[in-house]
Amino acid sequence: MAEGKKGIPPLPEPLRVPVADSHTHLDMQEGDVDAAIAKAASVGVTTLVQVGCDLPGSRWAAELAARYENVHATVSLHPNEAPRIVLGDPDGWSGQRRGPGGIAALDAALAEIDALAALPQVRGVGETGLDYFRTGPEGVEVQQESFRRHIALAKKHGKALVIHDRDAHEDVLRILEEEGAPERTVFHCYSGDAEMAKVCAEAGYYLSFAGPVTFPANQHLRDALAVTPLDRILVETDAPFLTPAPFRGRPNAPYLIPVTLRAMAAVKELTEDQLAAAVAANTARAFELA
Template identity: 40%
Template sequence: AAGVTTMITVGCDATTTASAIDTASRYDGIYATAGLHPHEAKFGVDTIVEFLDDPHVIAIGECGLDYYYDHSPRSIQRDVFAAQIQLAHAHGLPLIVHTRDAWADTFDILAAEGMPERTVFHCFTGGPEEAQQCLDLGAYLSFSGIVSFKSATALHDAARLCPIDRLLAETDSPYLAPAPHRGRSNQPAYVTYVVQALAGLRDTTTDSVRDATSANARLAFPALGP
């Protein structure tokens, strides 16, 4: 009913990557990624390598740095992030980046390893300055339900700044449900509210944002097909 026909289920460690692959193998229109979230970096990148040749895996990630929670030591986070960038290059796969309170190190590591041609900053939460830095590198910005929150004014500015051909919409289910469902469990269907919020901020139609973000997703993740 929400019009969602295609979705990417993101792996954050070996267990969730295996689950994502299993789901993708059973349902049309669902795709998987293989990644080690910075929270799980302490388990080592070797725990996900075995999944990278599975045909249902269409990207590396989510991976990156999270200095807000520091569930894994920062030095290990940095090493594992760099290793996953190298895997993206080696396998010719897009990269999905998670970064929180770690912009400088994130950009430094991407510069050192070479940012993959197709890189998505997932659940983007920066302001216009960080957005411009990502865009200057050629990355896509993916906005979640946070963009619908009235208090997220810096994020609103970033959403207005982002060129339409670099804009993506996501849910990050089951987290970060958009208004009017904030505080409840999120679900893929709620991406429609994210699209509506983006359209309102950009003073354009919901249809134009829906069509653009759908087209951009297929460019960012070529395995989704035309």
Template identity: 55%
Template sequence: MSRAHAQERPPAPEPLPIPVLDSHTHLDIVVGRRGDVDDGSQEDAVTVDADRVRAEIDAAVAVGVTRLVQVGVDLPSSHWGADLAAASPHVLATVALHPNEAPRTADLDEALREIEALAALPRVRGLGETGLDYFRTGEGGVEAQTASFRAHIAFAKRYGKALVIHDREAHSDVLKVLKEEGAPDTVVLHCFSGDAEFARECAERGFYLSFAGNVTFKSAAHLREAALVAPRDQILVETDAPFLTPMPYRGRPNASYLIPHVVRFLAELRGDSLEDMCTALAANGERVFGQW
């Protein structure tokens, strides 16, 4: 694939028969947030083109993705998402310090206080993405990650909001911390990365499993096995845009308007009708995040 082709937006898919949600997107990055999400520069505000944001939302709505959850990963993106959700009827927000952000935050306690203040806002419906990441952060960052994760769990319970978990190569420790702290009523495993056994464990605890475009990848047999055992009333779909573009457009930019590819793939995989899958996803989304 040429570099120019890799940057081309995939065409819009056929609209879904029943509207669904994108349970996890990063619109600020999709439309060109200044700076790298992992650069640790908490003092810099997120600056994006408002017209491009509206265009992305409109493109999603046009194919039946009428509800988007904008996810925070640091203080600037959490503030930006909360403001966007307050202004757009199609968007709700979650706020958090990403687990890779926590170890490099100069004053973690102060940053967490700021996240807690945002968590109280009515259009902020989740704490996340928080959790543990043992892939990008070494042993030196585990203590800060864990402390941040515990704080987000407490905020989710205090304000009655969903907990949206980033779990990368940390399955057992994520469950351990949730058991020690007491899990909130609503827990979402964002971009579910486990196998069928882990899916059963999470489902038994009442957690929601959110599947992204990587479930369509040829190399992701374990994710498909997990999707097959996940109860339909505990499944969500997401883009994690601009990452994890589903097949057949892997490697090209992802955005919420491509969710129908994942929905159709899961419906066919599980032997569900498309209408039944859409109905379940819409209902699950409202149980997790409330009404838009």
């Protein structure tokens, strides 16, 4: 697909201070992985966190991170994956038909996530959490059980916990409090408001902002960013999803991080260099990359 108005977004001006894409899915993006990593590096996005959402994706993330010094992995069963395993669903992340396998199938899947989480190139457990947008009431209990067990795995291995929270803010915060959050907890693609951001900051959580913070209708996200302490902010693409404005609707990739970061710097009333330096330090601390 050609770069330009209707195709792949053009390369942004490179950042002067290198940063990390704290959450991407290279396995879901079109094209060559080597080229994607090089393209990101060419604009100052020199570190990538590759996120696994099911067993095949988590294995792939760990294998990729083992090959590249600047790529780090997280492993998990996505909140929507757990009900697929236990209750049965034809549309898993890998396109393979699921169960219903019952709780024993979830036990087996989490045992493999446990083993992967022990690997040194795996820097986080997630994306886990709750997603009430696509999962019906029958899947809520399974999601919550899976979330609790991912929290335990993150603490067991001393890895960051990466949270997916969609239409489930109160339950996510409640379960984190009940279980005791890991030392390093990241809200991926933060979707709450300013008041929730203050609660998260008080608890010491990191908030990672993605393309939606640039969408005109999402003033609540910019308000949340404005009140988030500088030492708690991360940036991500969630590519190939959530492409930032003005490229919304086109393919997303890690090389577009500068677009989101510059919009965030304007909200924080900082220079892009100031925000980039803070984000780089925060990401290294959150995922223990130093």
